[in-house]
Amino acid sequence: SNIRAVHSYEKYNDLDTINAWSANIAAQNPSLVTRSQLGTSYEGRPIYLLKVGRSGSNKKAVFIDCGFHAREWVSPAFCQWFVKESVENYGSDAVLTNLLNNLDFYVLPVLNVDGYVFTWSSNRMWRKTRSVNSGSTCFGTDPNRNFNAGWCTVGASSRACDDTYCGSTPESERETKALANFIRSNLSSIKGYLTVHSYSQMLLFPYSYSYALARDHTELNTVAKNAVDQLFTLHRTRYTYGPGGTTIYLAAGGSDDWAYDVGVKYSFTFELRDTGRYGFLLPESQIKATSEETMLAVKSISNHILNN
Ligand SMILES: CS(=N)(=N)C[C@@H](Cc1ccccc1)C(=O)O
Numbered sequence: 001s002n003i004r005a006v007h008s009y010e011k012y013n014d015l016d017t018i019n020a021w022s023a024n025i026a027a028q029n030p031s032l033v034t035r036s037q038l039g040t041s042y043e044g045r046p047i048y049l050l051k052v053g054r055s056g057s058n059k060k061a062v063f064i065d066c067g068f069h070a071r072e073w074v075s076p077a078f079c080q081w082f083v084k085e086s087v088e089n090y091g092s093d094a095v096l097t098n099l100l101n102n103l104d105f106y107v108l109p110v111l112n113v114d115g116y117v118f119t120w121s122s123n124r125m126w127r128k129t130r131s132v133n134s135g136s137t138c139f140g141t142d143p144n145r146n147f148n149a150g151w152c153t154v155g156a157s158s159r160a161c162d163d164t165y166c167g168s169t170p171e172s173e174r175e176t177k178a179l180a181n182f183i184r185s186n187l188s189s190i191k192g193y194l195t196v197h198s199y200s201q202m203l204l205f206p207y208s209y210s211y212a213l214a215r216d217h218t219e220l221n222t223v224a225k226n227a228v229d230q231l232f233t234l235h236r237t238r239y240t241y242g243p244g245g246t247t248i249y250l251a252a253g254g255s256d257d258w259a260y261d262v263g264v265k266y267s268f269t270f271e272l273r274d275t276g277r278y279g280f281l282l283p284e285s286q287i288k289a290t291s292e293e294t295m296l297a298v299k300s301i302s303n304h305i306l307n308n
């Protein structure tokens, strides 16, 4: 029907609703928000990108993406919340106002649009993209194994039917290629990369593709500690933090490792609530609290980026 669902920040929204929302929030806040199209998905859907911040010359930028893995619905909910907070509290929240005046935030509400639609229409537990794999009846590639960072060496599968299928080549997916191209084209301004997943309540940083410590390990560890301490203050939600390899598991081809290795120093992966009681099926009643506490962590990291 052509009756569009009403958008809510405290509910999970389908892709049509999110796309209508992103058009509206940009149209209603032209001095803070502009919408562009990052690319097109395998099934031909637009992948929209919001640029949030006061216009200014040669500002540093932080890239935040959500919706890598289709079933992790609280992730796109957070990206929507971040944009809402930015437009609603610009001018009243001093920390946020300072950030928006001095940083640009690129916010990608849903990267894996085809997979997200599939979780609404067919299989709530779908993870991957929905591309056709030649020689297989199984669909999709794991976008978080598809980047050129130790690609397919560890913690990933070369079998198309597996949920951690690394793809036929790095950046084989239109979605990951579009994201990588954007970051490569904006490396002079993009100083931070935050990719938002669920669940586990973790703040991860490079590397996941090996146990080797990142050259900036000490600083990233401190930034992560401060961020999870800030997060804790609101609802006493406990996060663990550290390099992905030792904190969750070894896994190659992740976007955070790739971003770090192309020079985006402040590269982090969020694993939002919870720790397994509801898992990917986090109740809508927890979207507000999850988003509010995650805002504190993102503001903490963003302030560090602005001041360093
Ligand atoms: C629960 S989950 N699938 N979001 C965990 C996520 C962990 C990870 C982060 C960064 C790099 C590699 C791997 C993944 O397996 O893709």
Ligand SMILES: [Zn+2]
Binding pocket: 068, 069, 072, 144, 197, 198
């Ligand atoms: Zn994920």
